[in-house]
Amino acid sequence: MEVKPKPVQRKPLEWFNLKGKRVGFWAYVVMRLSAVGLVLYLFLHLVILSQLAVGPAAWDNFVALAKSPAVLLLDVVLIIGILAHGLNGIRLTLIGFGLGVPRQKLMLWIGLILTLVFGVLSALAIFAETK
C-alpha cells in the first residue's frame, strides 16, 4: 500500500491560529491587525481630503460630521492603533538591530502600558473638547 503523508495545510490565515500561543505572538497579531487598519485608514483619509478640492462648503460639511460622537470614538480607536503599532514598531526596530534583545518582553509590556495610558488620555482630551 502506498503511504501518502497528509500535506501541510497552508491557508492564507493559518498564521492567525491562536491556539497555545504566547505573548510575543499576540504582539505580532496586534501589529498586523493595526497595520491593516491603518493602511485602510490612510486611503480613506486621502479620499476624504478630496473634499478640500471640491470647495469650502463640502469640506466644512465633513468637519461637522467628523465632530459627531461616533466619529470621535473612531478617532480614539485610530489613536490607540497608532500608539500600539508605533510603540511596538520601536521595539521591533531596536531588537532587529540587536539592541535590548534580552529585554524584548519588558519592552512589549511597556509599549502596552504606554498605549493604554496615552489612549485614555487622548480619549479624555477628545471628548472634553466636545463639551
Place this chain on the structure above:
Amino acid sequence: MKLNLKIYRYKPGSEPHYDTFPVDVPETANVLDAIERAWDDLDRTIMFRHACHHASCGSCGLLVNDQEKLPCVTPVKDYGEGATLKIDPMRNMPVITDLAVDASPIYQRMALIGLPIIRDAETLRADGKEPLPEGLEAFRRFENCLECGLCLSACPVMATDPQFLGPLTLAAAERLLAEPRGVDIERIYRLVDDEHGVWRCHSSFECTEACPYEVYPGEAIMRLKRKVGLRKIKQFFGGA
C-alpha cells in the same frame, strides 16, 4: 495518576479524528510514558516517534494542549490529576500517520546551512571556566540544538510560508557567522539576506518559547538581523 489522552489519529486514506485513552501512570511519569501506556495497554496502532526518553535525540516532539513539547521531559504533574491532554503532531510538517510527522522540513533546513554542529561536548563550557573559542564573546548555546523541530512547529511564519528558512536555520547561521571555522561566510550571508531568510521573521519569539533546550533561536535571529543589516548598510555606503 489518572489522565485522559485525546490523541490525534490519522491513517492514510481515512479522515483525521481524535481518540481518547484513559491511562493510569505514576506521578513521576512524563507525557511520553503516558502515551506509551496507552499504546501498551489500549491500542497498538498508535504511531509516535521516540527513542532516547531523555531529551537528547529530539525525535518525540509534539503538541500537548496546542503547545510544542518534548513529551519525554514533560511531567504529567504539570497537567494535574484527571486532566485531559490533547496530543497533536507538530505543525508545519506533513503528517505520515497519527503523531509521526515527515521531519524532512527540519533536515532540509539544516542541510542548507551545512550542518554546523560538529563540536564535541561543548555544553560543558557554559560555566565559563574554559576559554571560549576565538570570535565568540559569549557562549551561544546553539550546540544544545536537538534538531527536534519544535521551533519550526511553533513559528507563525512557517504556518504560511514554506520558503522561510525558519528559526532553526537562522539560529544556526548566526552561530556559524560568530565562529565560521573556515566556512564560506559569503554563502551564508547570501542565504539569509533574502525576503524568506532573516527578514521574514516577525519577532513573535514563539520559537524561543517552544525550544526545550535553551537555544533561544528568536534572540539569535535578532543578532543575525543586526549583523546582516549593519553589514549591508556599511557596504551600501562603500565600506568593506
Place this chain on the structure above:
Amino acid sequence: MVEKQLTRERTSSWSWILQAFTGALLLVLLGLHMVVQHFVVEGGLRDYQQVVEYLSNPFVFLLEVMFLIIVTWHALLGVRAILFDLGLQPATERKVTAILSIVGVITIAYGIWLSATIVAQGA
C-alpha cells in the same frame, strides 16, 4: 516538494531595513502632522479657510508632502510583507512589488496634486 520551495534563488533584500527606517521617520512626521493638524487647532480639525492658509506656508507644504511619501511607502511595504508571508512564487512576488510600486506612485502623485490644488484655490 518542500525541497524545491526551499532551494529557491535567494536575493538580497532591503525591505525590512526600509520599513524600520521609514517607521522611524514616521515617529517624527506623524507626530508633527498630528500636532499641527489636530492638537493645536481649536476643535481638533481645521475649517476650509484654515487649511488653505496653513498649507500655503511652503515649509508646511514640504512637511506634509514628506509625510505623504514616507507614510505611503511604509504602508505599502507593510502590505507587501503580509503578502510575501504567504510564500508566493518568485514571479508572483515580482508582480506584487510592481503593482504596489505603481499604487504608491499614484497615491503620492494624487496627494501632491490635491495639496497643490488647495493652495491654488486659496491664491
